[in-house]
Amino acid sequence: MSTDLLPPNWPAMSVAQANAALAGPGSPLELEDAVIRGVPMKVYKNAPPNIPVILDLAAEQFPDRTYLVYQNERVTFSALQLAVRKLAAEMRDTYGIKKGDRVAIVMRNYPQWPLGFYAALSLGAIATPMNSWWTAEELEYGLSFAGVKLAIMDLQIYERFRDHLDKLPELKNVLIARDTTEEIADPRVSSLDAIVGHPNDWEDLPDAGPTGVEIGPDDDATIMYTSGTTGKPKGALATHRAVITNMFNSSACQARMFLRKGEPVPAPDPDAMRATLISIPFFHATGSFAILIPSALRGDKVVAMYKWDAGEALPIIEGEKISAVGGVPAIAWQILEHPDRDKYNLSSIQAISYGGAPSAPELVSTIKKRFPEAAPGNGWGMTETCATATLNIGEDYVNRPSSAGAPPAAVELKICDPDGNDMPAGEVGELWCKSAANCRQYWNRPDATAETFRNGWVVTGDLARIDEEGFLYLVDRAKDMLIRGGENVYCIEVESALYDHPAVMDAAVVGIAHKILGEEVGAVVQLKPGKAASEAELRAHVAGQLAAFKVPVEIQFQDEPLPRNANGKILKAELRQRFKARA
Incomplete structure (x- = not known):
């Protein structure tokens, strides 16, 4: 907890109070009851009925404002x-x-x-x-x-x-x-x-x-293929309501930040000129559902690059007056640590947000120190929830840097045991999510649909816990967890300990096959530019925070970024192949 970075008398109200205020009558984010495919849900009363309406409204309200930028191509x-x-x-x-x-x-x-x-x-x-x-x-x-x-x-x-x-x-x-x-x-x-x-x-x-x-709101809109790091990707089928609900969920989390500070939620400013530098593909749910379409709703500019390169991004941030950057934590670090960073005017940045991977608690404090006016943000979501389901932003993120945030009033989260029974606050189990933003099924996969989509809930496959105030803490992907001699090792826990070392910029933990123990802990690390750390030093650093059986027995270093798919997920199957089985 970085209390020195928090304003006095924060928080002005609880998460529950802020959620209730935002969902109440007369609010732009007012909720009402609805039944969707036989399941009672909270829906946004003022949400547009479909996605094309959003572009039409933007063209009417902001006809001459630039929406898309790619190199020398500009589209209003x-x-x-x-x-x-x-x-x-x-x-x-x-x-x-x-x-x-x-x-x-x-x-x-x-x-x-x-x-x-x-x-x-x-x-x-x-x-x-x-x-x-x-x-x-x-x-x-x-x-x-x-x-x-x-x-x-x-x-x-x-x-x-x-x-x-x-x-x-x-x-x-x-x-x-x-x-x-x-x-x-x-x-x-x-x-x-x-x-x-x-x-x-x-x-x-x-x-x-x-x-x-x-x-109509419940007509089918998109099929987004899951990232498919293992097996054939599945096509998650979403409705117009689901995609738009995701956008309103994010808006509710951002508005809650102001109420928690004791400030009124700012009214939309039609003259505000905001711009996002998109570092992830449009074909990712985050790229289209959390950036492209919400930018049209607000009249914002979206600036794209041929491929991500932090050195090439810096002059773009200055020239296009970019107000929001992010993607995965490694991208935020690349901007913050780039040797040319001080050569450019980056004062336009108002938000640095990311998800899709664990991030070091140091990252949020670094953002606040180097960009005092910027709101750092982290969140959780998946293709099946149409991107962002929770968002940890501003002071809540500074206060809980290891959390993915608390859900807005339109999203329900619960932690379940393997039989689907609810577990108490603080216990680690599988995360379930219920929201009108959830996809309705997998295309032509009734078997996988029955396993994942249950009575309005998405069974996520993520291991997590939720604290007494409703803040979500991800522990691991259930399939990524490794078992060493019968003991569960949550990869995120070890990765977070590695991230806590000041020289580490990116890290991934994988299992190394072991004849007796089944698996041991291995890690691949990318260090920050100009920083140094030995394998022994990092192992000692982790040992100072975690039990001995969680300490990596082998740490490999590489200068280039860790391999990721187009959705920003680290390709752990590729990393596992680097390690030889141990006897």
């Missing part, structure tokens, strides 16, 4: 709306896309990604983003499994995938974004650029008008 809200309407009309009239059809978007964070996403949603189709890092075989699986009718991909990905097209009879057409003048012989493949032109010219497109498709 009104320009994107015109391009979305043009593309949607073409998808409907030429390619026969109708409500319920699946439309895949497969590309980097180019402006054409939101274009395809919003165009599909405006027709009532199910937008199906796919991992742009996938191999051709993985793309074939994702397109086939979802029964995709139309795919929108960039030329680089199409060339990777083209030899698999004949294996997908349900995939009727492919639109190539950012194509060249090169002729493509396949009659099923056409140019997206020929329909809408260059992003900088979208503002000159004629208005094709709205699609006229009626879309």
Whole structure:
């Protein structure tokens, strides 16, 4: 606890009191009772009915404000709306896309990604983003499994995938974004650029008008594939209400920060110019549900890079006056520790938030010291909860740096034993989450659906505990926990001890096969630039905090960042292969 960083007389009210005030009558975040698929839920009374409405409202309220930036390409809200309407009309009239059809978007964070996403949603189709890092075989699986009718991909990905097209009879057409003048012989493949032109010219497109498709809150909106670090990825099917509820849940957590400080929640400022530097893909639930769409709701700018590089990000932060950065903790550290950091004016930063991995308690205090006006934030969520379910922000995060935050009033959390029975506060068990933001099922996987989605609850597979005030503490992924000689070792606990060393920037703990004990503890560490630490020093550091059986028997070092998938999760299966079994 860093009490020296907390304001006097904090907190002004309890979490429960703040949640109740925000959910009460007359509040923009007012809750009401509803029954969704037979389950009683709390829903946001003032939530927009569907996702396309959000873009239309932004184009009406902020027509000339820049929404998307990629290198020298800049797209305003009104320009994107015109391009979305043009593309949607073409998808409907030429390619026969109708409500319920699946439309895949497969590309980097180019402006054409939101274009395809919003165009599909405006027709009532199910937008199906796919991992742009996938191999051709993985793309074939994702397109086939979802029964995709139309795919929108960039030329680089199409060339990777083209030899698999004949294996997908349900995939009727492919639109190539950012194509060249090169002729493509396949009659099923056409140019997206020929329909809408260059992003900088979208503002000159004629208005094709709205699609006229009626879309209800509980109509299906997206299929997001889980990250698939083991086994085949599953397609999590979310409704429009679920995606929008996630955004309102995050807003409720941010508003609670002010009430806990004894301050009124600031009214929305239509003249505020905010900008997010997105360091994660749009095809991740966080990228689209927690950044892309909420930015439209607020009239904010989203700035994308070809790929993340902290050194390249610094001039972008200065030039675009970026107010929010983050992703995973390693990205925050890379900005804070970069040797060129002081060469740039980074005073525009108001929020540094991250999730998806444990973070050192030192990170929040470092943020507050170097960016005193910025609100640090950490949270928990998953694809199945449509991104953020809890958010720990501001003083609550300073006070509880190892917590993922307390849920807003519209989210219920509980800790269960292996039989699904509730466990008391402070006990470690499996985390369950209930919210209107939850996905409704896995696409074409009734077995996995029955296992994970139970009467409105998502059975997360995360081991966690919840304290008396409702703050969530993640302990480990149930599948990542290792067992040494019959003793459970929670990887996050050991990783947190490593992060606590001032030289450690990133760390991952994995099991090393052992003939007698079953597993022993291994770790891979990346040190901060200019810092040094030996294996013996780190082992002694961990031994000063944890029991001897939790101390890594082997620590490997590497200079480059730890391997992660596109969703920011460390590829532990890859790291395990570095360690030899022990006798």
